Amino acid sequence: MPPSAKEKIIVALDVPSLAEARSILTALEGAASWCKIGLQLFTREGPPVVAMARARGFRVFLDLKFHDIPNTVASAARSAAGLGVEMLTVHLAGGPEMIRGAVEAAPGVCVLGVTVLTSSTASTLAAVGIAQTPADWVPQLAGVGAACAVGGIVCSPLEIAAVRAAVGPAVKIVTPGVRPAGADHGDQQRVLTPSAALAAGADFLVIGRPILAAPDRRAAFEAIAATIAPG
Numbered sequence: 001m002p003p004s005a006k007e008k009i010i011v012a013l014d015v016p017s018l019a020e021a022r023s024i025l026t027a028l029e030g031a032a033s034w035c036k037i038g039l040q041l042f043t044r045e046g047p048p049v050v051a052m053a054r055a056r057g058f059r060v061f062l063d064l065k066f067h068d069i070p071n072t073v074a075s076a077a078r079s080a081a082g083l084g085v086e087m088l089t090v091h092l093a094g095g096p097e098m099i100r101g102a103v104e105a106a107p108g109v110c111v112l113g114v115t116v117l118t119s120s121t122a123s124t125l126a127a128v129g130i131a132q133t134p135a136d137w138v139p140q141l142a143g144v145g146a147a148c149a150v151g152g153i154v155c156s157p158l159e160i161a162a163v164r165a166a167v168g169p170a171v172k173i174v175t176p177g178v179r180p181a182g183a184d185h186g187d188q189q190r191v192l193t194p195s196a197a198l199a200a201g202a203d204f205l206v207i208g209r210p211i212l213a214a215p216d217r218r219a220a221f222e223a224i225a226a227t228i229a230p231g
Helices: 018-028 039-045 047-055 070-082 096-105 122-127 134-147 157-167 194-200 217-228
Strands: 009-012 034-038 059-066 087-091 110-114 152-154 172-175 204-207
Touching: 009 217, 018 034, 018 039, 018 047, 018 217, 034 039, 034 047, 039 047, 039 059, 047 059, 059 070, 070 087, 070 096, 087 096, 096 110, 096 134, 110 134, 110 172, 122 134, 134 152, 134 157, 157 172, 157 194, 194 204, 194 217
Parallel strands: 009 034, 009 204, 034 059, 059 087, 087 110, 110 152, 152 172, 172 204
Antiparallel strands: none
8 A cells, every 4th residue: 555545544533442442553553644533532531542542653633623712722732742643623713813822832733723514514604603604614714724824724525625725735634524435424514535535635534434333444444545546
């Protein structure tokens, strides 16, 4: 499997325990490069799960989507950086001061700005008083993030082109909402296949259930990577 393919996939460890996360990473050692640790796992297990993943040679994306007053978010980002994670997330809706606080507090980490969750629709935004559709609101938020020097933007595959136009070529685009052809979409509303997302301009793909729910997780990962390998 070409390194360029496997390094574009971030495996989402959306599981409830350290033991299950360890089992997944053991199966994927030598195949996957990145893993994502989110709210469910980190809330229960805390920093030891990050240490476990790094000890197995995985690069860690800590996806806690910080959104609080600027000082609190800066302190949280600094703490995350101390764990050795290489990516972390903040909600861009928190505003410029909060975003800049995180970027400045974690200079060695790629701070990713979250735009609109892939489970959200225009109706979701309208319910909280936002008149724009995701197609309009996402690039607007991405532009705020780029102005605050974030290292990357998190958006659905459907907004990749608009985000790229808003942030330029240097900012990474990380997209969840990626499903292999024929896979169940689950609670994701705005999705593309892995190859289509990369063709649209994504730099990293976050993929969880299609790998985690497979009887052979390593085989599932390698099959997905094969669909995005060059040539």
